[in-house]
Amino acid sequence: MPYVLLGLAIVAEVTATLSLRASEGFTKWGPSAVVVAGYLISFVLLAKALTALNVGPVYAIWSALGTIGAFAGGVLLFQEPVRPVTILGAALIVVGVVVMNLGGGISHG
Template sequence: MAWLTLLLAGLLEIVWAYAMKLSEGFTRPLPTAITITALIASLVLLSLATKVLPLGTAYAVWTGIGAVGAFAIGIVFLGEPLTALHLVAAALIVCGIALMKLASGD
């Protein structure tokens, strides 16, 4: 259950990062509200996951999900560039997440 909670926390990190971009420096009320709500929910879920999972593992997985997810959102929805080096970097992050999961033994 802790891993599912952590996954949801990571997905909410993607939501708040995207909404933050859409908020245009917190000048647009709806994206700002979504940013704040998703951020708080993400942190709460992360804190619940760390009750069971090691802090280092949970934090690395949470940030990795957010980083790769925000990267993908930027490419798909915001027209940000995609290069071979970007793909290698994202793949390394995903490999790191997988290794953290394996190393935790859960």
């Protein structure tokens, strides 16, 4: 169950981040409301997941998948450019998370 909560936290965070872009500096109310709700939901779910999982690796997974999700969403929704160096950066993020998780388990207790 903590992994489901973590996955939902990531989805909520990516949704909020993409809505932040769509809010045009908080001048559009609909996307602005999604930003606030998305981040609130994300942090609540992340906090619940952290009752059973270790904070370091979980935060690495949450932030890495959130970063990659925001990158992919920016490309798909806002036609942001994809360059080889950005793909390399995304790959390095994934490698970093894998290395962190090799250092120890992500559940505690």
